[in-house]
Amino acid sequence: MKWKTLKYVAGSAVMLGLALTVRAGPITGGISLSGSYTLNGSDLTATTFTGFSGVTVATGLLDSPTGSFAGTGGDAVTMNGFQFKPFAASNPLWSFTAGGVTYDFLLNSLTSAIQTKSLVEVSGNGTLQITGHTDTSGTWTFLGTAAGGFFSFTSSNPAGGSPGDSAGVPDGGATAILLGGALCGLGLVRRKLA
Secondary structure, three states, rough: HHHHHHHHHHHHHHHHHHHHHHOOOOOOOEEEEEEEEEOOOOOOOEEEEEEEEEEEOOOOOOOOOOOHHHOOOEEOEOOOOOOOEEEEOOOEEEEEEEOEEEEEEEEEEEEEEEOOOOOEEEEEEEEEEEEEEEEOEEEEEEEEEEEOEEEEEEEOOOOOOOOOOOOOOOOHHHHHHHHHHHHHHHHHHHHHHH
């Protein structure tokens, strides 16, 4: 094999290694949204959240985005209505783009629904999605005040995700550099032997 060919093979290996590190792995952390909602009936007979408005990523001290969602606080969110009696979802439930990255959440199931004159609370399981990350199972809770039509929505990866977690973080290309260096070294040894 000629030296030029070895250089191309080594360069290709480095590029492949760098491409493989772009995918950041599972999503960690959680996110909270807030805004207002409308129902399809009075509080006791409603079965569907028909619309949402003024929805943003929460930025409060206790509900700021963490993990993979860090830095998205205050962003505007598009949110679709969904039926909770019986459960039926229009997915994605919510979606927004920040810094060229799309974030969204798919409702998969409803595990609990509580409804009173002054409260609507539903929760379940879903799928967190962020561009460049592996789709990750998560939990969700929707809490609405019936009187004002204001709500909070939280979703997170139950396996962890505090801001200091390193799970799902790419290695920064160290593996690709080592692989490329090894291939270049092999090329130099081969050249020296030839």
